[in-house]
Amino acid sequence: MVSLSWHVDNPLTGKDSWDVSDTTVVASVLSGGANHQKFLGWLDKVADFMNSLTTDKGVKVPVLFRPWHEHSGSWFWWGQNLCTAAQYKALWKMTYDRMQEKGVNNLLYAYSPGTEPQTVEEYLERYPGNDIIDLVGFDTYQFERQKYIDQLNKSLTILTEVGKKLGKPIAITETGFETIPDATWWTETLLPVISQYPISYVLVWRNAREKDNHYYAPYPGQVSAPDFVKFYQNSKTLFVRDIKKLYD
Structure with missing residues (x-):
């Protein structure tokens, strides 16, 4: 299944999504804000793209859509210290409502803060509601091994x-170890942890085409590639080919 994250530019300053120089950006795109109509136009472009994703037979392709992620940090203009909880929820509702208005019915919506929440209550502080969200997750990366495991x-x-409380599937919506320098990372760091929990999927971040040494999945000859094969072969992991076999 395709997962689409949205690092949308800052509509107030014209810079990228990491520009947190102004705390009024979210307010500016909500109803009554100076950038509301502009932002609706941006949402319409997203809607047009989502509606264009069809098979040869004209059937819409399902997409897991993950906007407004890592909001429990403050490195994006929609982050914790850049808007109120009410504004953040309104941003989600505006996004969802606009997609519905434009006939976008092929999306599943994912809510994914970082690891900042320390309790269920903190995790759900900015949750926009079960009527909008289909899947809950979180993003985290390894920098120091034991801290990552913890x-x-x-x-x-x-x-x-949270998943049990809301009746929603759960996932690790972003994770990884940049350049994967640990030869046994897949089976000795990641697998022992994730195998204990009922997650629906794990997404490691991208292999960048424009940045050297910015990759999170191994390639032939990469130091962790043999261990990744062991990870693939483990009875507790499922890959696309495994799922295909279940349906064949």
């Missing part, structure tokens, strides 16, 4: 409870 366990424990 964060995974903490956040997955919270997320498992």
